Amino acid sequence: xxxxxxxxxxxxxxxxxxxxxxxxxxxGCAFEVLNELGHGLYEKLYENSxxxxxxxxxxxxxxxxxxxxxxxxxxxxxFQPDLIAFSTVVIDTKTIDRITDEDRGKMLNYLKxxxxxxxxxxxxxxxxxxxxxxxx
Numbered sequence: 627x628x629x630x631x632x633x634x635x636x637x638x639x640x641x642x643x644x645x646x647x648x649x650x651x652x653x654g655c656a657f658e659v660l661n662e663l664g665h666g667l668y669e670k671l672y673e674n675s676x677x678x679x680x681x682x683x684x685x686x687x688x689x690x691x692x693x694x695x696x697x698x699x700x701x702x703x704x705f706q707p708d709l710i711a712f713s714t715v716v717i718d719t720k721t722i723d724r725i726t727d728e729d730r731g732k733m734l735n736y737l738k739x740x741x742x743x744x745x746x747x748x749x750x751x752x753x754x755x756x757x758x759x760x761x762x
Contacts, residue, residue, distance in 0.1 A: 645744045648712045649759050655679040656748045660755050666721060672750045673708045673719045680711060687711045693739050705739045716745040725749055725758050737762040 659675040673689070680687040688710045694701045709717040716736050720729065725747050733745040737760065749756035 644761055645712070645714055648715055649744060649746055651683070651685060652676075652680075652711050652715060652717060652746055653748075653755075653757055655683065655685070656750075656755055656757065660750055663750075665753050666751055669708075669719045669721050669750075672721070672748070676709060676717065676719065676748075680709075685711055686713060688713075695739055705736065707736055707740065710740070710742070714742055714744060716740055716742055718745065718747050720747060720749040721751040722749055723751065725756055730758065730760060733758075733760040734762055 655676055656672075658679055659672055663671065663675055677687055677689050690706045690708070691710055692704045692706050695703050695705050707716045708719050711717060716733065718729070718733060718736065722729070729747055733747055737743065737745050743762050745760040745762075747758045747760065
């Protein structure tokens with residue numbers, strides 16, 4: 627049997643499960659923040675509230691950590707993701723109508739710049755939390 631034609635189900639499963647527990651905890655915090663603050667406020671308020679909720683739950687988190695953006699090996703500026711929890715998950719807080727392919731594409735770039743594999747887009751605009759987990 628040619629292994630190139632056989633799907634790598636174990637690899638696919640590993641990607642699906644990558645940081646599952648961590649992202650589950652982060653999403654739980656996002657629900658708590660939305661329940662407490664309500665929906666539709668400024669993004670920064672949700673970012674700051676998530677940071678506080680993470681601290682209350684003992685979840686390690688960096689806010690606005692700087693990463694160099696490189697072009698052909700040269701720094702051309704920096705990128706600051708909203709939050710990085712557990713030193714492994716990039717979190718982008720939003721108050722937008724809906725999460726789009728543009729937002730997904732941005733998160734993939736954020737993951738590339740940070741060198742991390744998992745990102746969460748959290749949208750607090752509506753009464754019901756919208757979230758997407760992106761794996762690179």
